Amino acid sequence: MTRTLTLLSLMLILLAGLWLSGCQEKTGEKAELVLIGKIFTGNDSQPLVEALAAGGGKILATGSKKQIKKYLGPETRVIELTEGVAIPGLIDAHTHFSSGGLSLIELSFRGVDSVEKIQQMIAEKIKELPPGAPVFGREYDHTLFPGQKWPTREDLDKVSPQNPVVIRRVDGHSAWLNSLALKLSGIDKKTRDPFGGEIVRDPQTGEPTGILKESALALIKVKSTVQSTPEEDILRALDHARKLGLTGVHADSGLRDLEIYKKLRTEGKLTLRVYAWLPIEGIDQYLQLGLRQGQGDDYLKIGFLKAFIDGTLGSGTALMFEPFADAPDKSGLPQYPEEVFYELLEKAYANDFQVGTHAIGDKGVNWVLNAVERAQKKYGPKDLRFRIEHAQIIRPEDFPRFKQLGVIASMQPTHCTTDMRFCEIRVGKERSRYAYAWRTLLDNGAVLAFGSDWPVEPLDPRRGLYSAITRKNIEFDYPEGGWFPEQKLTLAEAIKYFTWGAAYASFEENIKGTLEPGKLADITVFGRDLFTVEPREILTTPVIYTIVGGKVVYERQAE
Template sequence: MDKILFNGVIKSIDDKDNVYEAVGIKDGIIEFLGTNEEASQISAKEKIDLRGRLVLPGFMDTHLHMLYYSILKDNVDLRDCTSVEAIIEKGKNFAESNVPSRGWLLGNGWNQNNFEQEKRLLTKADLDKISTDYPVFYSRVCEHTAAVNSLGLKKVLSMPEAKELESYIDKEAGILYESACMLPSKIMSEISIEAAKEYVVKGVKDLNKCGITTIHSADFLGLQANRWQEVLRIFQELEAEGRLNVRIYEQCMFLDKENLKDFFNRGYKTGDGSPMVKIGPLKLILDGSLGGRTAAMKEPYADDPTTKGLLNFGYEELLGIVDRAYENGFQLAIHGIGDKAIEMIIDAYEVMDKKYSVKDRRNGVVHAQFTNKELLRRMKEGNVLALIQPIFIDDDMKVAEQRVGKERMEAVYAWKTMRDMGIHTAGGSDAPVASFEVLKNIHCAVNSQNLKSQPVGGWQPNEKLSLDEAVRLFTIDSAYASFEEQEKGSLEIGKYADMVVLDKNIYEINNEDIINTSVEMTVLNGNIVYEK
């Protein structure tokens, strides 16, 4: 063996829920599972005493934006701001000591729901107080709403694409919604390939620190809309250099129809690639977010009856794109938060499943937050995956009932209901929208509480998951979402040696203490890529 890890509690997460004391690794593959006594009889280049710690399969995140997360680390972090004034002050201080990134002053993470007084969206008037010399672009935490200053708005409106997206731009306030939020990135100065590679390496280090060994990541728009091939090149070069310490299942997302057409014409399909970098599903964003009231609902918002949210495209356009995806051998993962959007997604899947006689496409609804019993029934029948983010309740519990009304809260964030019905669910974070710390996600799923462990007893107690269900969300169930359950997601002989070691056995402590557990070690392909 190359390595033997012994004297541990090695929870396999296999079908029989086997627990072992030792695991042996050869050439990045699990070759042995058994007792300490059995392990003592096997020769190995390296033996590691786990000192009784818990070992789980490497964690997976089925939806995030890793490259974008990494790039944002150089921007103004506005998550802790509790007022418009605080945002302005933080922006001024940042501008005094930092050269504008890519020609713009950039910030992200503001959330009007966290403002202590007036809970309103940022406007160009606010951002003009930060700078009138540089364009300013500050995206909301959900990334579905953003504000620009007057100069930034002028630059956006001068773009040919702005005319097509007029309905998503509030010219008076300087607020961009949905697809319009992506316009500024098209006119920012470019990030070089080498700089982007270093961003990826830094981001992956953060992932490894959280025990993550696989990500389903939407990165094609992380640079500029037409540079998706360069993003693939970045990952492939880092893999060849031995510097890519996470497996990537790329959720292929495009802003321009021509780029999507080019992608299809080049013959890519889901599953292409290597064990480290694979083409995943076609990723579409159909509606917006709950906090920004842009999630597409069937009924008006309770706290703003003038709106039902926004759709990025109509049903016929959606159906056309889904048709092309099926024709070209693609799985799909479509962002749907509101019940209207989710219904449209399921409608499109059903039509295309029938047209192409599909049996195991494993298409998904990303988020699937506002459902109902009929939508869930149809998801089960069509084997539509729910790619959920338990950590979203940390923010959404503040506003969910306010947004939709008490009577519509019956089937929201319905994780337990989904699993009991047999709907395949898999866990993610949507980072940088929320933290990809898996143990925080597990805490939210098991306790139905925010990151301050409130409310007592749980927010949606009937939708709490068991600890085993929550762990499976981020291991074997995530592997199922990429057709890789035979290769990873559980600790079994013949599978990849991807593992995480925790400082506490979360199966032996109170559920309330899960949030205080940390990662001690992360192993990818049998190599230690993080050690506390």
């Protein structure tokens, strides 16, 4: 018996030796990149480490400098941070990426605070154009004008009687046209409002004022003359994004954009990861082509189907249960009849598509939750992670339904700090208590995913982080203490929803969103420590490295 035990012991020792030998071979792997310094992993069990090793596109190990030393080899690039902090690669969960790339070369009126200044800018632009050429612009915001009054076609006619002018509001949900642009588009007092849209009219004459909202934008016939291809727009956007530390985006796409991303992926020009969403109206075509959510690789995947149920707070078209405080005869513009909307989302659910629905008003949010509940009752529970894009105003009784139904609140912190200027004017103080309510959603068990909605807001994620932790308007630095400060987040939480939350919203939380061994080596490195600087300094703290798959795609040059 003793002899048998001895032989057995020897065999176990031999097997253990072989296992350890295999482990030593594995840990003998050398890193392509080693990062040393303050590293915030986003992993609750080990939130801070002082070193990280990456190779083969993934994180090999995290830990102390001593633990990571063994991964150093002759080919290893070492980045040592003397100050600053590395965090999981930032992911923007809501962008109009190609459109954002185009916006970088278009005439922008972002932040312009009067009609007169816009008139001056248009007059200068016309000097550069051929006679009669159209003038296109974007990102004007009438809530910055004195009295927050809507402008009119006559305001544009004063400086542009011979050139058609079309300027989209900053939210993209309304446009401001001059008389010539209205005429060329065939829009007059006899033109009917399309379903889900509005031609704003003079209450005395019935003539169009020059403001078109929502689906009425489709009536515009004037075409832009800006020379830029969709591929050029995307390349411009990629260059912009990598300088801001973004390692991934969820991007508004069509089948054309999808092919461009595939081409850039093949050419090695895709410097971030793309979760490409498609318009829900094309669902039959996608089914016919065999396209499914999640198809692709770690760099490019087909994402959710995008639907719209309402408009925006700024344009006064968000779908509300009660009328707007400043427009008692209006309560928003639904983009579908209620039953048609429910059936559309049920169809997507039945075919295993994730859906992200633009819903800003409390009634719009309620309809999305109703649609998901109906689909689940009809087809049974599925892990499809339906999303509400924006989810800006929510009725108190609807907060718990996010967790109950597994619906993600895909939100943009800068919408809060921009819209706070007019939110209480538009919907009153009581409803504003439940606006951009991140803390209340978390307390009710919801999952958040953060983004920018670029180009509605700037792409810069530092603005989102700052907005989430302060709830203060960036441009005017108010109010002291924050707007409804009980909804503020900590910096660690804000980072979480720009990383893990966005990864969860694309079913990728197991491969990215935190810095852990085995996950993708996507890292954003800041030149100052975001956790110790004053909140306002976050806005100007430089990104010094953007790392995707262990490769440095952006390195800030010394000034």
